[in-house]
Each structure stands twice: as C-alpha cells, then as structure tokens.
Amino acid sequence: MTRRTVAQVMPEAGESVPEVATLPEQAQHTAFLASVSSLLAGSLDYQETLEQLAQLAIQSLADWCIIDMVEEDQTPWRMAVAHRDPATADLARELEQWPPPGGASPSALTRVLRTGQSGFYPVAPVADDLVVDAEELRHRFLALAKPVSVMIVPLAARGRTLGAITLVSTQPSRRYERSDLALAEELARRAALAADNARLYREARAAERRAGFLAEASRMLADSLDYATTLGSVVHLAVPFLADWCAAVLLQKDGSLRQVAEAHVDPAKVGLVRLIGEAWSQSDAPSLLRTAMRTGESGLRREISDAFLASVATTPEHLAMLRQLSPRSSMVVPLLARGRMLGGLSFVGTEARPRYGAADLAVAEDLARRAALALDNARLYRQAQDARLQAEGANRAKDEFLSVVSHELRTPLTPILAWARMLRRGGFEPGVAARALDVIERNARSQAQLVEDLLDVSRIISGKLRLEVRPLELAGVVEGATEAARPAAEAKGIQLVSVLDPRSGKVEGDGERLRQVVSNLLSNAIKFTPGGGRVEVRLRRLAGDVTLTVIDTGKGIAPEFLPHLFERFRQADSSSTRSYGGLGVGLAIVRHVVELHGGAVRATSAGEGQGAAFTVTLPAIAASGATATPGEPPGRPEPTTYPALDGLHVLVVDNEPDTCDLLATLLSRCGAETRTACSAAEARTLFGRWKVDVLVSDLGMPGEDGYALLRDLRSRAGERGDALPAIALTAYARAEDRVKALASGFERHVVKPVEPSELVSIVADVAGRS
Template structure:
C-alpha cells in the first residue's frame, strides 16, 4: 500500500513539475508551501524565494482583498473556479491569469490549506482585446461611412466626422480642407475639453504661415502622414521655432501623442485630418495610424464626390445661364436683321436710307456669325478638334490688324487708345489668324467694359525668349474672388440675362485655349471692381514647332 502511495506521489509530482500552469500550495494564512517550475516561469520568482513567504507578494495592492475572499472561501471548504484577475511578476508587470483554488483536506477531512492553479491568459486576452478593437474599429468605420454618405454638404459632414472621432479616436480632432487657391481651410476643431478647443485655435493662429515637418500644411503638400507617438518637450521647443510664447501655448495643450494624415482621392490631396491625445495620456499606435488613414481615405472620397456634385450642379447652372444669354444675345441682332429685311421687302425704307439699312443688316449679321463661330470654337475645344496652322508670324502685324478691327467701336465710345510696339521684331511661330482672334477678343472686351472717355493701352514686349502682348484698360475690372473663374466658359463677372454688357462669356476661354496651344500663357490682374484690368499674353518666341498640331 505504501509503495502504491509512493508511486502516486511520484506521478503527481511529475505532473506538477511538467505543467504549463503555475501550481502552488499554501496554508490557510496564505504562506506558500510549494511552487512549481511553471510558477517560476510565469511570475519570475524561484521556489526558494517564494516557499515560506506570503502569496500576497504577487498580488497587486489594489487586489489584496481578493486574497481575503479566497482564504475565507477555502476555510469554508468552497472551491473557486476560473476566477480571472491580475497578478504581479517579479519585475512589477501585471499579467492576466485564470485562477482555480481548491481546499486541501487532511485524513480527517479538515481543511488544512489550498491548492492553486494559475494559468497565464495573456495570449487569450490579447486576442480578445484585438477582436474587441477590431469590432470597435469596424463599428466606428461603419458609422463614419454612414456619416460621410448621408449628405453632399461635405463641410458639415466633416464637422460631424470630427465630433465622431472625439473621443473614439483621440482627445482632439481637427479637419482642414484644401480650398480653390490650394490653401488649407480649417473646418472643425473638436476637443474633449471645449476650452482646449479654443486654445488649439489660438495656437493655430499663432503658427499661421509657419510650416514645420509635422504640420498639416506639410502633410497636405506631400501626401505623407506625420506620426509622433511620443511628444517630448524638445519637440515642442523645436516646433515653436524659438518663440517662448508658442512654447508655453503648446505645453498648455498637454499633448502626449499626435498624428496628421492626408485626405487623398485619386492622388490629389483634398484635406488633412489631425488627431492628438492629451487628457487620456494614451499613445497612438501604428494600428491607430492605419485606422486614421482609412478614415481620411473615406473622407477624401466623400469630399471628392461632393465637389463633383457641386461642379456638376454648377455646370448645369452655367449651361442654363448660357442658354438664356445665347437666346438674348441672338435675339437682338436677329431682330435687327429681320426688321430691316422686311422693311426693305415692303419698300418702307426711303431710297436714301437703304445703304444705312444694309449696313445695319451687315453689322448684325456679322455679330450673329461671330457668336456662332464662338460656339463652334468651344465645341471644337471640347472635342479636341481645334487646329493650329503654325507659321512664322509677325506679332506687330497681328496686333495692328486687331486694332484696326476694333477701332470703330473704340472711336464710337470716345475711348483713348495708345499702342506701343517695338519697331523691329522677329517673327514668332504661331497661327496668325488664331493669335489675331485672341488680341481682338482682349481689345473688344476692353472697349466693351470701359466707360466712355476711358483709356485702353496696348503694349508689345519682345525679349530673346518670349513675346508679351499687354492690354490694359480703365474699365469695370473684376473682384479678386472672380479671378479663378475668369477664363471659364460661359462666365462673366456679371451673370444672368440682365447684364449691362452683351456677349456669351466665351471669348476668354477660347483665348486661353489658343494661347496654351501655342505653348504660352494668358493672365489677368485687376485692383478690383471699377479699377480696370490688365491682360498679359506670353508667347515663347522659339519653342513652338512650325508643324500644325491639334489639341
């Protein structure tokens, strides 16, 4: 019998020694009586260090009451199964464990101690945490997607996104979008502490125009994320660029981690999403960065879709305005042609007035023909069928011919016209007919939009590399905000059929296309409404091939 017990004891000892779980025995006061190899591996203490000492050594201070409850249950003969808690290793780290504690009885059935099995569940907890984070991430992305697709008002949508991202992603979220001038426009700043949101705006204002390696401006320009998981004071000092006030403002934000990601759609940066942690003291991880980049990518597509819709809506509105304008512009000369033609047919025009009537018919028919030609030109541009017949071209002759064409209109309004052309100019490769069309358009606009008694100045500048044709006037000018739209089709600074000046709003668009086909540029400047305008055509004097090309 004794031999059998010895064999069982040896087997039990072997099982305890080879177990992957910590197997520990203790008395009813919590003093360790045995400590297997797995316990040493998991907790870092050797058997020699633990046997004879209290098990409380590996229990965190905030969990000491658990040992009191365990000992109370054991003394009552109760077993504790799979109790999940945390224990402390020798180096002070906390690890999650699953704890099973059973009473140890003597031969009379009296409880004399406890046997404890502790399983390290770190891997399982990591898997659970990962699954939980993944589920939270998926839920957040689903909410983001719903938010981004709910409305075509992308500015309000992005503000809603910033609210959703705080605190789901970070303590602080800022959204900037790239405006028409290529500058960043801030749409939203959200912070878990509203007072900090206001402070963040003040910091941004203080840093306005100062680009740093991690700034939103750099991220927007490069399309590369900025990721700073741990913000140090040295980083704040560097970012402040030697300004003590900026350093203190940055410190007052209490930032511990920061990332800024570009919103890119089809290789075009449309904005920046900036996130930071402060109050939570949480450091961003690469997983956080990937999530932020995913959100930014979805936001970029939403912005692009909304902008495309706006552009389509805008194009439809311009089309409607153009059709209304076309109807109005065609009706005026057409009525004149029809009216005088019918009067001539009926003999209602006195013989001495017939030449005048024919001149009116001819002038208005020419105006109709020009409008039709402009519409056809736009059609050819859209279809890519515009062609140049490039040859050595006398720019001085082109300008003088255009001046002769508009001279009657200039004289009729009493405008003062000056012209300065170099005496000796080399020919420029170009299509003389198309270039004259451009100059005529600029001069016609100057005559049309300059009030009686105003001035029009034409200058030609000839250098080795370029030739410039500069047309200035003292006319109505245009507001700065309208400049980006000046060369768009169907656009004039005054829209609608009630405009004071006629025209279809096609000339400048056609002019730009023709000049760009020549490898040149056309630009316009104005000090504002009522302050005149200057148009500058720049042509390369040697670069354009003498061979016809199409666009």
C-alpha cells in the same frame, strides 16, 4: 554558510531534502494558507488581489515580495511589490515601476517563467541577477535590502504559467528551507487559481465593455458624414475609456500631417495636446505615428521613459510640454480604408491607467477600422455632394448659356428679318435702302462671328483647335487688328492709340489665331469703355519675350471676378438687366490660343470704374535671315468689281435651294454660265448633258455626300479627257474637315458663310482666270 554559486546551492535532480517543519510551524503554515484562501475568495479584482497577496506574504513568509505576471504576448510585467522595512519605501516604488527582465534576458525569474519550475536559493549569491535587470538598480537593491535567501515560485493554473512570486528574506537568522518552498508553492498554487479566475472575470467584463464601447462608436460614427465631426467623436469617445488623451491626424495631399481633433481627461490640458500635435505635424522628426502610417501597422509602447520622450521631442519646449502630460504608455493606429491611408490615431495613458497590452491594441485597431471607414464614407459623400453641386452648377450655367446664345443670335436676326421684309414692300428712298442693307450686312456678320466663337469653344473643349505655325512679325498682326477695330472705337468716341515697337521681333505663330487674340482684346476693351475714354495698344520686346498690352479706361474688373475672367461662359453680369452683350467666350479663346503658342495672358484692374489692362506674353524667336510673314489687316473692304468669269461653266451643288440660287446669281453676274443641283443624283444628270468647267459643291448632303459625287464626276471627266477643278463650300469648318476635303481631291475648302468676292476669286483661281 560560505557564499556559493547558484549551481552549488541548487540540489541535484533527485536529491532528497528532508522536511524540517515542526508541528508548531505546520500549524502556522496552515493558518497562513487559511488566511490566503480567505483573502483570495473575497475579491475578483485582479490588481487588488495581487497587491493584498504580496502584503500577506511579507507578514509570514518574506521581508520582500515581488509579483510579476506574464501578458498574452509572454512579456512579464510587474504587478506588486511589498516590503517590511519603511527605510526602503523609495526603492520599492522604483522596483514596482521598473519592468522585470524580458524573455531575452537570462535571469532567475525568466528561467522560472520559461520552465514553470521553482527557483530555490537558500543562500542568495550577490553576483547573480535574481530580481532585476538594470545594473544600477540591481546593485542598489543588493546594497540596501541585503537579501539572504530567495525563492521564486511560478503562478501556474490550467496548464499555463501566469507569472511568478519572488520571496526574499533579508534576516541572516532566517534562511529558506524546503518546508518554506513547499509553503510558497502552495501559496502560489492557490493564488494562481484565484488570479486566473480574476483574470477571466476581468477579461469577460473587459470584453463586455469593449463590445459596448465599439457599439457606441459605430452608432456615433454612423450619425455623421463630416470628417471633422467624425474624428471629434472618435477622440472624445476614446477618452477616458481607452486613453487619458487621444489625438487624430489626417494625411494631407502634399504628404504632410495635420492634427484635426484631440481630447484629454482634463479639459484644461486639451490645448497642450493640440500644441504637442502641431509641433509634431510641422516637424519631419521620426515618430511612432509616422512609422505606423508608413508601414500600415499599429505600434504599441508599453513603457514610456523620460529618455524616450527626449528622443522624440522636436525642441526643448516640446519636451517640457510632453513631461507636463506624464505619458506612461501609448498606442498608434493607422486610419486605413479601402487601401487608402487617411491618417492615424494616437492613444496615450498616464500613471493613472494600467499599461497598454495586446487587448487594448486590438480595441484601438477595431475603433480605427470603423473610424477609417466612416471617414472614407464621409469623403465619398462629400465628393458625391461636390459632384452634384458641380452638375447642378453646370446645368445652371448651360441653361444660362443657352439663354444668352438665344438672345445673342436672335438680336441680329431682328433687324435682318425686319429690314428684309420692309425692303420687299419697296417705297424707300435710295439712302434709306442703302442704310438698311448696311444694317443687314453688319448684323449678319455679327451672327457669323457668334457662330465662329461657338465653334472655337467646341474645338477648345474637344482639344481639336489646331495652329498653322510659321515665323511672323507680330507688329503687323497687331496693326491690322487695331485698324480693323478703329471704326468701332470712333463710333463710340473712344480714342484708340497704338504704340508698337518695330524692333519687337518675330514669333512662331498662327497669324489668323493671333489676329483673333488681338481683335478679341480690343473689342472687349472698346465694349467696356464708355464714350470719351481711351484704349491703348502697346507692343514691345522684353527680354526673350514679345509683350502685347491692351489698356483701357473702362468699367474695370471686380477683384472677386478676376480669378474667373478667362473661364468659358463666365460673365461678371449675366442677368437679364446686363449692360453688355456677348457669349462670355472671347477671353477664354484668348487664353487658350495664347497658351497653345507657349505664352501666357493675365489681367489686372484696380477695381470697378478703374479700367483694366490685359497683357499677352509670347516667346520671341531669334533673328535670322528668314523673312517673317507680315500680318495682313483683316476686314478688308468689299471690292466694287469682281473677277470676270465670262463663258465659264460652273455647276453648283447644294441641298439648300436658297444657297444654290444665291451662288448662281452671284456667279452669273460675273459672266459665268451656271447650273444648280440640289442632290448628287441631279448633279450627275446635269454633268452628262452639259460641259462643266468648275464644280462648287456642298459636302454634307442627304443620300450621297460631296466626296462621293466628286469621285464619280472626276472619273467621268477623265474618260472624256477633261479636268474638273472642284471647290468644297461647306459649313464643316474643323481643321480635320479641311484636311479631308483636300485629301479627297477638292482644290479648295471654303467655309460658309463666305464673302462673295472671296468665292468669285477662288472660282477664277481654280479655273485659271486670275
């Protein structure tokens, strides 16, 4: 027979082809089909059934038998290859591993799978692709096997095409006839029914195993609230049920990936899996897992070729490690819970495992969903635990802080109350009485400073610490603060040295707050430096910054405490046996004030007993013609004489009688005539009976505050044609309190406690007596 095309070989529709099987051949066919039925009835193993069927076919019907099945996603997959000629064993193994042509590739096989109609080729055309898709393999098959005649019959059962059987004759003396096709179709019909039964049985068993697997997974995941334990359980559960090796990666805060758990059927290869994962994690090379995590969609690669491994390997060494593990098929599934991408799972099968399919991917996705929820629950539990620990720590810190505050406030109260009671009894020599008054004043100032520090901390926490910024010479501020600290240093026998560069320049800043920074650093250095030590203050210009450094030879700072040095309420020693007092807020105030100025502060110490150095860096401003405000030294001595207030009528209003009595006594001794009122109503009565030149009033009072009182008295004074200067003397010390008082008409806002000389000077000033 001459070579013809497939179209020429295939009979026209409706053409009659006579059956030529003889009686002996029919008997052989009947015996063959009986053997087939016996074989198919004896096994429910899907793979084993198909392989035995292929072997049976080459004994009676073909020299080559190739069986391809269609997966649930309609992808054909080679299940069995059998042949008669031992010389073609290598080719058979290659054909078995090579996937059949897909639905998009036109071929005789795909036409049969698509139409469900047999392909009958009594004369096999060399140029037509009958059995394989790849060019090189097709040509080698044609050259070695030399097919003479081919039949491709569909495996159909229950209205569905399950696959196809390709039968090839390589003997020139035997070309397939219609009787052979009828026999092959009957073979396929019986095989399809058996294969479908085996498939259903396999799927039922697989579903049962999957249900058991997922139930066990849920149990194990419920047993742990630690993410590392959770992922370790997942990968070890997946191997070997779902994979020959499995790895879990987590998405880090910076967007990088970190492999946190891995497992392999061979424990000796777990380290190799770990190295492969680390190589991928440290590389930005594209990978199936990265794609899955970016898109949130799982990935399935049924066949992993060496070319694919080469394309995803990051280095030659990485490729060599991949080849050692012989991956054949893989799945990647993202770990996604409550809309958050947490990481991903990789499942890899080797040659010992059937290639992954849609059912495997469904199990992997179910497992990943459960694992992701367990991970997120572990994360939420850990956050709750951290929040609880932080809350407990905050409560402890609060209790410790309140204890320290109580101690620090009670400490100065002890000498104040004790000396006041003893002075009341009298009998002291003038020198002792003067010393007692000094002690009372010093401790009262200490207590006032504690209160001021607490108020500053409150302003910092609420974000209400405000600056009054203007150009100023920092050297003046530092010099004033240094001189104010000198008495305390001299009292401890500490040498206080200042090295101030007059060319250090100007900064934009709040003079009072910067003086507070320097004072806090100096008092801290003096407190922790023993007698005979040294404290040095340096100020210099460095590039575009002004740098202040306070260096001491004191007790130093332990390395583990350095990171917490500028935190609020943190002290290296907060025990009841501590050697140094204080609230532990001074350095926190320093840091916040410096940062509000756009600067930075840092501390260094070689360790305990090695002293410490604190460096403040502030941005300098360019020199200009404007005159910078010099810093005035704080803590000026109380003047021995006060401004004269002779004949001045002052109305003092405060709901605290002691305060009223104190202010009246102070102003009266300066020549003023005073009246006191403990409420707004009482003040109105006095105002109607007595001419008032200056009003000194508290703001917060029961019933009616100082703002309403001032509005009423100003209105009445205006009716009489009088001016009424007013001073707000209050414990409300916030910047917004000052703004409100001035906006309400008060000429001055004075914060309690106030220096007597300061109050007298302010009264004189608003009255025009200064």
